[in-house]
Amino acid sequence: MKALKYLLVLLAGASIHFSFSPYDFWPAGIAGLLLFCSVIVSAERPKSAFFLAFVFAAGFFGAGVSWVYVSIHTYGEVPAFLAIIFTSGFALFLALLFALPWLLYPIIGNTTGLRLFCFPLFWLLSEWLRGWLLTGFPWLYLGYAHVDSPMSGWIPVIGVLGTGLLIAIAVAAINFALIHRSTRITGLSGVTLLMIFIPGIMLSPVEWTNTTDTQIPVTMVQPDIPMRDKWNPARADEILLKLEDLSSDAWKPGLLVWPEAAIPFVGDAADPYVEFLNSLGSQSDTAIITGLLTYDAERDTYLNSIAGLGKADNIYHKQRLVPFGEYVPLENLLRGTMHFFDLPMSVIRPGPGGQSPLSFDYLGESFLLAPALCYEIAYAWLVREMAADSNMLVTLSNDAWFGTSIGPWQHMQIAQARALENQKPLLRVTNNGITALVDHQGLIVEKVPQFQSASLRTMIEPRTGQTPFTRHGQLFSMSLAGLMLIYAIFRSVQGHRFQKWLV
Numbered sequence: 001m002k003a004l005k006y007l008l009v010l011l012a013g014a015s016i017h018f019s020f021s022p023y024d025f026w027p028a029g030i031a032g033l034l035l036f037c038s039v040i041v042s043a044e045r046p047k048s049a050f051f052l053a054f055v056f057a058a059g060f061f062g063a064g065v066s067w068v069y070v071s072i073h074t075y076g077e078v079p080a081f082l083a084i085i086f087t088s089g090f091a092l093f094l095a096l097l098f099a100l101p102w103l104l105y106p107i108i109g110n111t112t113g114l115r116l117f118c119f120p121l122f123w124l125l126s127e128w129l130r131g132w133l134l135t136g137f138p139w140l141y142l143g144y145a146h147v148d149s150p151m152s153g154w155i156p157v158i159g160v161l162g163t164g165l166l167i168a169i170a171v172a173a174i175n176f177a178l179i180h181r182s183t184r185i186t187g188l189s190g191v192t193l194l195m196i197f198i199p200g201i202m203l204s205p206v207e208w209t210n211t212t213d214t215q216i217p218v219t220m221v222q223p224d225i226p227m228r229d230k231w232n233p234a235r236a237d238e239i240l241l242k243l244e245d246l247s248s249d250a251w252k253p254g255l256l257v258w259p260e261a262a263i264p265f266v267g268d269a270a271d272p273y274v275e276f277l278n279s280l281g282s283q284s285d286t287a288i289i290t291g292l293l294t295y296d297a298e299r300d301t302y303l304n305s306i307a308g309l310g311k312a313d314n315i316y317h318k319q320r321l322v323p324f325g326e327y328v329p330l331e332n333l334l335r336g337t338m339h340f341f342d343l344p345m346s347v348i349r350p351g352p353g354g355q356s357p358l359s360f361d362y363l364g365e366s367f368l369l370a371p372a373l374c375y376e377i378a379y380a381w382l383v384r385e386m387a388a389d390s391n392m393l394v395t396l397s398n399d400a401w402f403g404t405s406i407g408p409w410q411h412m413q414i415a416q417a418r419a420l421e422n423q424k425p426l427l428r429v430t431n432n433g434i435t436a437l438v439d440h441q442g443l444i445v446e447k448v449p450q451f452q453s454a455s456l457r458t459m460i461e462p463r464t465g466q467t468p469f470t471r472h473g474q475l476f477s478m479s480l481a482g483l484m485l486i487y488a489i490f491r492s493v494q495g496h497r498f499q500k501w502l503v
Helices: 002-019 027-040 046-064 068-075 080-108 112-135 142-146 152-180 183-203 233-246 267-284 374-378 380-387 407-422 468-472 475-494 498-502
Strands: 216-222 254-257 286-296 301-310 315-317 358-362 365-373 392-397 426-430 435-438 444-448 454-460
Touching: 002 027, 002 046, 002 142, 027 046, 027 112, 027 142, 027 152, 046 080, 068 080, 068 407, 080 112, 080 475, 112 152, 112 475, 142 152, 142 407, 152 183, 152 380, 152 407, 152 468, 152 475, 216 233, 216 426, 216 435, 254 358, 254 426, 267 286, 267 301, 286 358, 286 392, 301 358, 301 365, 365 374, 365 380, 374 380, 374 392, 374 407, 380 392, 380 407, 380 468, 392 407, 407 426, 407 435, 407 468, 435 454, 444 454, 468 475
Parallel strands: 216 254, 254 286, 365 392, 392 426
Antiparallel strands: 216 454, 286 301, 301 315, 358 365, 426 435, 435 444
16 A cells, blocks of 8 residues: 555656646646645655655656756766666755655644645745755746646736645645535635636736837747857857858848857857957847857856847846756866766856846837846746846747757746746747747747757737736745645644544
8 A cells, every 4th residue: 555655646746747848738737736635645754744755756857857868868978877877866856855845744734634734835845945945946847837728827926836836725625625525625625726717717818018019020040050069169160150141131120139159159269259240230230139158357257148239238147057067066076077077068157146137229219138048047036037127038048958858848838937927028049949939928929940940030029017926926925825834833733623623
């Protein structure tokens, strides 16, 4: 019986990844969470709750972040068996972070009813903790699966984390009804579900931000440069000619966007070409947004940056870096031991906080773009800060590291969620896909097929204003969770039989 419980939660965790892109079957997330809740609610000891949560999360992350293997093995040139060990270790580490809060689950929830009541709190705590601890990994939050579901209306109000909390409350309510099987509980559970899903549907068409009624032509370039050529000096001229060829129709008033680290020179070596682009953009009234690696002489460090050239202005330096991809933890010990720890971009340092959005001019009007580089788009608070006064979002990336895996699709869905949270249109430009225009409702309007050299020429409509999430962030979710936690602790300390009160 015990083995069956662990098998059930393992499968429940693995099944949740089908709710995310590219599968986009959001009911799988609810079903997997429902099964996990029904099993862990019987855990009466901290040890039991911890191991059930750990096994569930091992299934969840083992399936959900399997794309890490591709970057380690294919591009890091690590032998397959070692890549499997590293990928498994990463998934198990995330599972450990997820499981830690559940040690307190049976302590605060000292009855079945109270544990069900506490379930959404611990789900929220596990997701939140993973997004902050050790620089954070805010990936695969349950709410991401609901960018295009009946719950999508909640996302610009309470964000992805808050939407995940409501899903967990709905799951707990269903389990209440299944366990107690009384008319009163069934009625209360039904009302709870209606209060969660009906507003989600009704809020979906609400326009929290306002159109500017301006249509700006934009060209997004996806060059599809092989990773083996990206930093090869012998290929630099060829890469630049390819970028210029794909941009040939863009030299006119409007936006031209190149992907992350598009210019194949580092630091001062890029200056002559940057000046060339700046002059070309100014002469043609083109606002150019491009990724490049810059050098900070004061700190003697390299930065992953987005520059505004021509009719665009300002430069943004990436703040949240990818471990091992852009910097190496324990660098003195690991660097040089294998190729994976010496990847070309693994010498980057984070940019400062408090940076300003990029800006550009179009036919005498000025607009602001909220930038996010690659992995940064997963940090809702960082994007929210930049998006508050901006008219649109722009995120540059290079997902070539993940090949044909599900990683780029998950990354795209995260970007869609950021557009919906702030109800601002988003430009996502990558080296080999997925390059796309996302509207203010988080829906993909147009995209370029993966693994093709192509340009996406379209129109973008800037917007003004702020959503409730942009203004208040996680205030609602954390306040609700705080009130629920206070009540749960009070009930636990007082020794009340929560189930008796309900039945």
